[in-house]
Amino acid sequence: xxxxxxxxxxxxxxxxxxxxxxxxxxxxxxxxxxxxxxxxxxxxxxxxxxxxxxxxxxxxxxxxxxxxxxxxxxxxxxxxxxxxxxxxxxxxxxxxxxxxxxxxxxxxxxxxxxxxxxxxxxxxxxxxxxxxxxxxxxxxxxxxxxxxxxxxxxxxxxxxxxxxxxxxxxxxxxxxxxxxxxxxxxxxxxxxxxxxxxxxxxxxxxxxxxxxxxxxxxxxxxxxxxxxxxxxxxxxxxxxxxxxxxxxxxxxxxxxxxxxxxxxxxxxxxxxxxxxxxxxxxxxxxxxxxxxxxxxxxxxxxxxxxxxxxxxxxxxxxxxxxxxxxxxxxxxxxxxxxxxxxxxxxxxxxxxxxxxxxxxxxxxxxxxxxxxxxxxxxxxxxxxxxxxxxxxxxxxxxxxxxxxxxxxxxxxxxxxxxxxxxxxxxxxxxxxxxxxxxxxxxxxxxxxxxxxxxxxxxxxxxxxxxxxxxxxxxxxxxxxxxxxxxxxxxxxxxxxxxxxxxxxxxxxxxxxxxxxxxxxxxxxxxxxxxxxxxxxxxxxxxxxxxxxxxxxxxxxxxxxxxxxxxxxxxxxxxxxxxx
Amino acid sequence: xxxxxxxxxxxxxxxxxxxxxxxxxxxxxxxxxxxxxxxxxxxxxxxxxxxxxxxxxxxxxxxxxxxxxxxxxxxxxxxx
Numbered sequence: 001x002x003x004x005x006x007x008x009x010x011x012x013x014x015x016x017x018x019x020x021x022x023x024x025x026x027x028x029x030x031x032x033x034x035x036x037x038x039x040x041x042x043x044x045x046x047x048x049x050x051x052x053x054x055x056x057x058x059x060x061x062x063x064x065x066x067x068x069x070x071x072x073x074x075x076x077x078x079x080x081x082x083x084x085x086x087x088x089x090x091x092x093x094x095x096x097x098x099x100x101x102x103x104x105x106x107x108x109x110x111x112x113x114x115x116x117x118x119x120x121x122x123x124x125x126x127x128x129x130x131x132x133x134x135x136x137x138x139x140x141x142x143x144x145x146x147x148x149x150x151x152x153x154x155x156x157x158x159x160x161x162x163x164x165x166x167x168x169x170x171x172x173x174x175x176x177x178x179x180x181x182x183x184x185x186x187x188x189x190x191x192x193x194x195x196x197x198x199x200x201x202x203x204x205x206x207x208x209x210x211x212x213x214x215x216x217x218x219x220x221x222x223x224x225x226x227x228x229x230x231x232x233x234x235x236x237x238x239x240x241x242x243x244x245x246x247x248x249x250x251x252x253x254x255x256x257x258x259x260x261x262x263x264x265x266x267x268x269x270x271x272x273x274x275x276x277x278x279x280x281x282x283x284x285x286x287x288x289x290x291x292x293x294x295x296x297x298x299x300x301x302x303x304x305x306x307x308x309x310x311x312x313x314x315x316x317x318x319x320x321x322x323x324x325x326x327x328x329x330x331x332x333x334x335x336x337x338x339x340x341x342x343x344x345x346x347x348x349x350x351x352x353x354x355x356x357x358x359x360x361x362x363x364x365x366x367x368x369x370x371x372x373x374x375x376x377x378x379x380x381x382x383x384x385x386x387x388x389x390x391x392x393x394x395x396x397x398x399x400x401x402x403x404x405x406x407x408x409x410x411x412x413x414x415x416x417x418x419x420x421x422x423x424x425x426x427x428x429x430x431x432x433x434x435x436x437x438x439x440x441x442x443x444x445x446x447x448x449x450x451x452x453x454x455x456x457x458x459x460x461x462x463x464x465x466x467x468x469x470x471x472x473x474x475x476x477x478x479x480x481x482x483x484x485x486x487x488x489x490x491x492x493x494x495x496x497x498x499x500x501x502x503x504x505x506x507x508x509x510x511x512x513x514x515x516x517x518x519x520x521x522x523x524x525x526x527x528x529x530x531x532x533x534x535x536x537x538x539x540x541x542x543x544x545x546x547x548x549x550x551x552x553x554x555x556x557x558x559x560x561x562x563x564x565x566x567x568x569x570x571x572x573x574x575x576x577x578x579x
Numbered sequence: 580x581x582x583x584x585x586x587x588x589x590x591x592x593x594x595x596x597x598x599x600x601x602x603x604x605x606x607x608x609x610x611x612x613x614x615x616x617x618x619x620x621x622x623x624x625x626x627x628x629x630x631x632x633x634x635x636x637x638x639x640x641x642x643x644x645x646x647x648x649x650x651x652x653x654x655x656x657x658x659x
Contacts, residue, residue: 013606017599024595031586053588185588192592196599196634204621359610359619361603362627368599 007155007348008355014364021193021368022170025186025375029174032182039404042179042411043111043387044281051287053188055294058278060187063194064377066144068306068370069151072353073346075310076327078249078503079219079234080578082310083303087237088261091571093269094296095564097279098289101270103548104458105280106288108540112384113273113454114392120457120541121468123396128472129453130392132446133273134385138418141381142425148374149426154334155351156367164426167371171378172419176412180281180387183379187278190372191298197362197369198305201350204357205312218315222324234314237578244499244506251506255497259509263516267451274384285549289560296567300574306350313349317356325352378422385418386411445483448512449475452519460527461535461542467527475519482511587650593641600634603627 010018036042049057075082110116114133118126149163174182209215216235223231233240233247240246241253269275269292282288317325325344332338333345344352354366390411395402402410453472456463485492486507494500497510538545556562607627614622643649 013602017602020598021595024591028591185591188588189592189595192596193599196596200626200630204624204626207624208621356620357626359606359615359622359627361606362630365599365603 007344007351008363008367010156010364010367011360013360014367017361017364018368018371021372022166025170025174025189028185028189029177029182032178032185036177036179036181037408039407039411041181042408043390044277045179045181045184047281048283049184049278049281049287049291051282051290051294053184054279054282054287054291056191056298057184057187057281058275058291059295059298060191060194060376061275061278061380062377063191063302064144064373064380066147066151066374066377068194068198068373069347069350071306072310072313072350073327073330073348075307076313076349077310077346078247079314080237080307080311081233081240081247081249081251083237083307083578084256084260086299086303086307087571087574088256089265090269090299091296091567092261093265094292094299095568096266097270097276098292098296098560099564101455101458102279102288102292103285104541104543104546105276106282106285107546107549110280111391112388113271113276113450114388116454116541117457117468118392118396120538121453121463122465124469125453125465125472126392126396128469129446129450130388130396132476134388134393136446137274137381137385137388138421139425141378141385141418142422143429144374144377144381145422146426146429150334151347151351151370154345154348160430164423167375168378168419168423171375171382172416175379175382175386175419176415179408179411180277180383183376183383184278184281186372186379187376190369190376193365193372194369195305197366198309198350198354200362201353201357201366202304202308202312205309205316205353209312209315215311215315219311222314226324226326235311235578237575239579244501248503249506250499250501250503251497251509252499255502255506255509255513259513262513263448263451264509264512266455267447267512267516271450271454272447273388274380277384277387278380286554286558286560290563293560293563293567297563297570300567300571309353310349313353317349317352378419382415382418382422386414389414389418445476445479445511445515448479448516449519452516453523456520456523457542459543461538461545462527462532463523464527464530464532466530467523467525470526471519471521471523474522475515478518479511479515482514486511586647587645589641589645590647590650593638593643593645595638596634597638597642600631600636600638602631604631604635607631 035046040046071082071085074085105116108116108119110119112130114126114130117129145164145168148167149158149160152158152163153160174186178185206212206215209218219234220231223234230240230246230248238253241251241256244250244252279288279291282291313327317327319325327333327344327346327349328338330345330347333343333348351370354363358366390407394410395407399406449472452475453468456471457468482496486496491500493502493507496514497507499506502510535545540546604627607625610627611625
């Protein structure tokens with residue numbers, strides 16, 4: 001099971017902590033089996049979650065271990081610019097979901113986002129979005145599984161097959177037994193484990209670096225020594241975004257604000273069913289509105305355990321001889337030549353910092369946090385896949401007369417099958433690495449146009465069935481087309497991302513922006529040429545035609561709007577502090 | 580949170596934090612008595628002792644506050 005060359009070595013104490021985690025999640029699944037008998041129980045967790053539980057699960061479903069290690073690596077590569085993905089790339093859209101969109105999702109009592117599209121635009125749009133979502137979700141789950149197994153091999157020396165089989169079988173058991181409720185319980189548990197396992201790194205790192213000002217000085221010194229371009233840009237959030245060439249990402253403020261904040265983030269946080277499903281499990285509308293606000297409050301703090309360790313790595317990491325340690329791209333680090341030279345990839349910065357400060361016990365907790373992050377991310381994918389398959393494909397297209405009991409039975413089987421397909425994908429990727437790039441890109445293609453379709457459906461009653469379908473199709477196809485153009489002709493980046501210096505992330509931002517615009521324009525044009533639904537048909541689906549249920553007497557301190565405003569103010573203050 | 584039974588999610592979290600905290604705290608005390616040969620950076624701060632203690636206390640608080648007995652009593656009070 002173990003290879004000789006690994007980043008960290010686990011002691012028996014660490015193994016006790018890891019094994020205890022596996023025992024606990026299986027025990028939770030077994031315990032919750034008795035409470036997952038109906039469709040509402042299995043797929044919607046009985047719609048009885050409090051705002052806190054739904055909010056933490058909403059955040060945790062996104063807080064997978066690849067997310068943690070990947071963004072720590074990105075902050076090492078791009079500096080504090082990576083924090084945009086946690087702040088402007090999350091907070092405004094989470095608040096928008098809570099205060100504007102959630103009433104529509106909640107009032108129409110849909111089981112899924114494709115389910116809303118069926119009610120609003122008809123079965124064609126539902127079929128297009130549900131098949132794409134189901135396919136992409138299960139493929140992404142497998143690709144994440146493979147990537148995590150590779151990380152476990154590099155960091156711990158664990159065999160790829162061992163990591164894949166043990167983690168996926170555990171996820172299959174606890175989700176098939178307890179459904180969404182089991183997935184949510186484990187996501188909340190994971191949230192606490194991640195903070196317990198990762199919080200020491202920034203605390204001890206800041207002590208070692210001499211606080212924030214000491215950290216900035218060390219980064220400036222190290223990058224100047226390495227002749228990096230714009231060394232001062234690594235610790236500024238906005239002041240270097242005036243020009244593409246002034247920052248390490250090769251992006252400008254328009255790409256961040258419109259591409260990331262207005263399209264990609266809005267699309268992901270408001271229409272990706274993987275995260276929206278958690279909020280739909282809330283016990284009432286006020287809890288459903290508060291859940292994303294609670295998630296946003298904690299999301300704002302995540303850079304402390306993700307972005308800061310990456311910056312600390314830039315400032316503090318040295319090799320055995322005391323020289324600065326330079327991390328490199330993963331494909332170079334994990335190649336046989338890179339391994340022979342002892343190179344480390346950007347994504348290894350978090351485990352490197354973990355190994356730097358955490359001895360036996362603490363190291364086990366940190367590794368458990370990474371494993372828990374991976375498993376809950378996979379559980380999120382599998383539970384969302386199971387719901388969309390059962391309600392939007394099986395129930396809508398294959399067996400329209402399926403009973404509730406039949407749907408639960410189907411949900412359990414599809415959970416196991418979904419894990420099986422994920423395992424298959426993981427092994428497929430093992431033999432064809434380039435598939436990983438394409439499928440990850442395909443997943444991102446789908447989210448931006450879907451947001452265009454859903455938001456027009458909710459806010460513009462004139463949008464028609466044909467407009468919704470053709471807009472979604474045009475947005476998705478144009479995104480695929482732009483991606484293919486970029487691959488076939490790399491120089492096209494100067495048109496697609498407005499700058500020849502645009503890095504991968506900058507290209508993603510602009511591609512999302514363009515395909516969203518195409519989706520919106522096509523939807524509007526086709527809608528204006530086709531016959532709209534009547535107001536009566538759009539009741540409970542569209543702004544202005546949906547009576548929002550009264551929440552009774554709620555004190556201002558319990559009001560979602562009040563807490564949304566608090567989160568928005570803190571968000572603005574953070575932007576100013578790190579400007 | 581209603582879980583359909585008498586065990587709350589917060590109870591599971593409490594148990595997890597308490598067990599992990601106890602193990603890490605115990606290991607920290609052991610290292611105080613027998614310092615390891617290979618020490619991590621900032622070993623002198625003994626993070627495993629105080630961080631383990633923090634997790635243990637937090638875990639015990641959640642475990643007791645949301646214990647099955649308390650949850651059953653709370654659910655009975657809600658019904659009546």
